[in-house]
């Protein structure tokens with residue numbers, strides 16, 4: 185990663201340098217994101233979930249946009265929407281441009297949606313300019329039906345299906361109204377026994393590129409529109425239970441085994457260790473027993489989520505955290521146990537594809553490109569289990585996401601569309617050079 189230079193400051197005051205088509209495309213992208221925000225099953229906000237009637241309506245509309253741009257359109261057996269463009273000869277493996285059209289409750293307009301619609305805009309431009317017909321691969325613009333996992337708890341369902349990692353047990357999960365996923369497939373017009381047919385083979389695709397809002401403040405702090413992603417963070421989640429002894433408040437301090445003050449000291453240690461290591465940790469849940477105002481807590485149980493750019497860093501930081509916990513427990517006369525409830529390895533972006541993304545950024549912005557660690561999870565995590573992946577990040581206001589206040593700038597989207605298109609052409613040039 186490189187720091188911003190003085191040249192950046194000059195360039196940000198200069199006239200935009202993105203390709204002329206990109207500004208019109210960006211306006212259309214913004215208008216389309218506004219339009220899709222109207223399809224919601226939540227009163228007064230945006231919420232769109234897997235296999236829902238709103239997703240069906242959105243697929244119909246996006247499918248029309250795809251067809252009018254010259255793509256052929258189908259829904260895959262996992263409930264994803266795919267627009268296809270042939271390359272220089274029919275039947276070539278695809279470069280996939282993907283993201284998701286589902287949302288969290290009370291969502292913004294851009295998380296996932298911007299990536300799908302920008303992927304479509306790039307395909308449209310490449311068709312219109314005649315460049316698509318010269319590509320040494322085909323293009324698949326993929327809209328995943330589930331990334332957020334809101335309806336069934338399990339996440340990344342669309343992208344896991346594409347990557348061949350579908351689990352049939354998911355079909356038995358039920359939504360809050362008691363409808364099983366299997367029933368939801370049927371009501372969506374799909375056969376739940378065929379979901380696995382959505383899988384690509386390694387030979388069917390050359391790779392996967394995803395355009396996404398940053399969902400963090402770094403690009404804004406650096407006064408930059410775009411970056412690549414170096415890796416999608418490794419994550420592990422634990423529930424930690426601290427056991428002490430419930431005693432009267434009258435107990436002198438040297439005789440106490442206070443589970444809650446011990447937990448407080450442990451949580452402070454997490455914060456200190458994670459900050460020093462440059463990782464991201466959060467303790468979002470805490471409960472105590474017995475919970476009396478004049479009773480020393482016998483138990484404190486809290487959650488812990490830690491994300492790091494690499495598996496090694498995550499494991500090293502956890503090592504330091506457990507060591508700090510051991511010291512707190514010894515000092516305060518309590519014991520603790522920990523239970524891992526989730527773990528996901530880091531997804532390192534493919535060096536070649538990331539290079540193509542960065543080439544696109546350099547050409548579009550005429551500035552140096554750099555990579556950021558993605559602390560949020562993305563479809564690329566799942567697709568990366570089958571294919572090489574890379575991501576292009578675009579600045580969002582204040583880093584705010586999963587919130588109706590999500591906001592992106594028109595000129596940033598123009599730079600992003602231009603860079604994404606140039607990244608596709610960079611992949612093509614590199615592939616042709618190898619042939």
Ligand SMILES: [Zn+2]
Pocket residue numbers: 284295296331396562
């Ligand atoms: Zn997303």
